[in-house]
Amino acid sequence: MLIPVGADYTEPERFARTLRRAAARTGPFRQAVLWVHAEGRPHAYAAVADTLAQDASVIEVVGSGALAPTAPPPRPPEAFDRRTRHRTVVLGFTGDGPHTRWLDHGEIGTGVLAALRAPEGDRLRVVGRVRPWEDRPSA
Secondary structure (H helix, E strand, O other): OOOOOOOOOOOHHHHHHHHHHHHHHHOOEEEEEEOOOHHHHHHHHHHHHOOEEEEEEEEEEEEHHHHOOOOOOOOOOOOOOOOOEEEEEEEOEEEEOOEEEEOOHHHHHHHHHHHHHOOOOOOEEEEOEOOOHHHOOOO
């Protein structure tokens, strides 16, 4: 069952309070999809971690920069303990040669849903492509 929770992670205290209320009504969350800008991750991830069921599954959606040639390999955020199954979805781009573009909302949604349905061993999923790195759109 999907339970949408309307909360703004840029308001940390309100965000955490909203998640706690939702978890109190439904029980701890068994799955979470998180798409949070870097500056909001520490408090947002801590708030989510406080509402997760034991052995929950978390999908973290990140931009293509997570797989940049100089980037360290993606790893689970520290907020989630070893009981949490963590998967990363990297949003890339689409198109060929000089005609590439960033993914649209439908492509992103389809890719994230595919990650939710993927076997647990699938720890990293790229939606679109990130190689060759030089082909990524400029804007």
